[in-house]
Amino acid sequence: MKRKRLGFTMIEMIIALAFTVIILGIASSMLITGNKVFSDSDIKSTxxxxGQTIQEKISDMGMQASGTINDPTLGTLIKSYNKSGQERYYQIEQAGKQLSIIEYSKNGSDFYNENSQSISDHVAAFNVTYGSNFAEFSISLSLQKGYSDVNYQVQFKIAFRNKNN
Structure with missing residues (x-):
């Protein structure tokens, strides 16, 4: 009687290897897709x-404002008041991907830079439209991290609440 050999044939090994590759391929694609979705939602939350922080800071400044003025060298400034009630002028400026609020004080006809505060480092586009007693902002934020490139739009309007003297 001939004894049967214990072991695997080459065809059985190829079939087992093919099943292993298919299962690993499906699992890795689900893992990669899950990580991308998680990364996108994390970036969008950020x-x-x-965007909410930008809106709050600009709204705080704008709600104390009484209007805008045009300066030949600085451009359009928002006439407002600081927390102490002193008259201040604010300019919102984009430099590269950074958005800043620059605070000026006025002595006679000259403006002096008092403070500059960066409020964002992810600005792709910034547009502001001034009216007689309002300002309308459209800000596009963009962040690229790994395989994710997420854009987020912020649009809001503030009304200048203080009356001109």
Whole structure:
């Protein structure tokens, strides 16, 4: 009687290897897709929080404002008041991907830079439209991290609440 050999044939090994590759391929594609979705939602949350912060800081400044003035060298400034009630002038400026609020004080006809505060480092586009008693902002935030490139739009309007003297 001939004894049967214990072991695997080459065809059985190829079939087992093919099943292993298919299962690993499916698992890795689900893992990569899950990581991308998680990364996209994390970046979008970051941009939403940053957009909310921008809106709050500009709104705080704008709600104390009485209007805008045009300066030949500085451009359009928002005439407002700081927390102490002193008259201040603010300019919102984009330099590269950074958005800043620059605070000026006025002595006679000259403006002096008092303070500059960066409020975002992820600005792709910034547009502001001034009216007689309002300002309308459109800000596009963008952040690229790994395989994710997420854009987030922030649009809001502030009304200048203080009356001109």
């Amino acid at each position: 941009l939403q929080i940053e």
